[in-house]
Amino acid sequence: MPKYRGLLKINREILDEINDLGDMILATIHGDRSIDEGHLIGGFRVIPLTIEKEKINIAEKILREKGPIFEVKPFKKLKTALIITGSEVYKGRIEDKFGPVIERKVKAFDSEIFYKVIVPDELEVIKDEILKSKNMGAELIIVTGGMSVDPDDKTPGAIKATGANIVSYGTPVLPGAMLLLAYLEDIPVMGLPGCVMFAHTTAFDLLLPRICAGEKIIRKDITRMGYGGQCLSCNVCTFPDCNFGKH
Incomplete structure (x- = not known):
């Protein structure tokens, strides 16, 4: 969960690489949207009861070498x-x-x-x-x-x-x-x-x-x-917690 409000960025390539390792999953919300402090942005689970330590080491190496999956850019006072x-x-x-x-x-x-x-x-x-x-x-x-x-x-x-x-x-x-x-x-x-x-x-x-x-x-x-650019004009608007603008 983020510590401050801003624009959420998610590195899709790193996310996919982590999930491709198997035996572990990382689910996220969509990026390129505003989020508030403490907003849920994702969850991680190990699928079996146990997992090989080597896979955890590989995941850590990917994150060290390619950077974080999540970034929150604070809004500037323009x-x-x-x-x-x-x-x-x-x-x-x-x-x-x-x-x-x-x-x-x-x-x-x-x-x-x-x-x-x-x-x-x-x-x-x-x-x-x-x-x-x-x-x-x-x-x-x-x-x-x-x-x-x-x-x-x-x-x-x-x-x-x-x-x-x-x-x-x-x-x-x-x-x-x-x-x-x-x-x-x-x-x-x-x-x-x-x-x-x-x-x-x-x-x-x-x-x-x-x-x-x-x-x-x-x-x-x-x-x-x-892709995702058609607003459905819902009776109750939930933007940005909807599909509008997500790609």
Whole structure:
């Protein structure tokens, strides 16, 4: 059981190698998820009443030479900038419902929104706010809304116009398929689709813990999300204790 809260990482290759030895088994939960202090992450059993000492020695050697099976990465307190796009929200015609959701989710991983602004759907304005956030010391930049293929949606173009490296525009996850992830130098920039505002769990919930734990997301990480990427929208959500996002 872990001694502190963080992102659980499990070395699948070492786990399989230990279980391949025979006469002993190690069962675990899925990795790449948040866990709390004292959370059950696995159990070990010897199958027969006795086991050859040599097998225990081999298992210990594997762990010494190849590293631990389990790792818990603590969450970092990222200074987060939140840029909410939408001309109707900007003009006060409709209420901002994105902000409270994102603030709650970010806070759950020990980070905080240090800069929040509402802007119209104008590419140059959005781009300037992203660059301004970077210059203010943002360690994570989140841009909400305007992520579809509608001509009025400017967020993807604005993120690209900053010179950010686009890791992926689109994720094989439902809900959350239109999510964009990029890096402006080393700063993660996320463009969030509207579903994040009302769906309980989306692609955002799968990537945010990893980013808050300091992981650098590459395209392969995104493409592998398709297996287990369909949320079942259960009446009672048990995420992350469910199959969503597990691969």
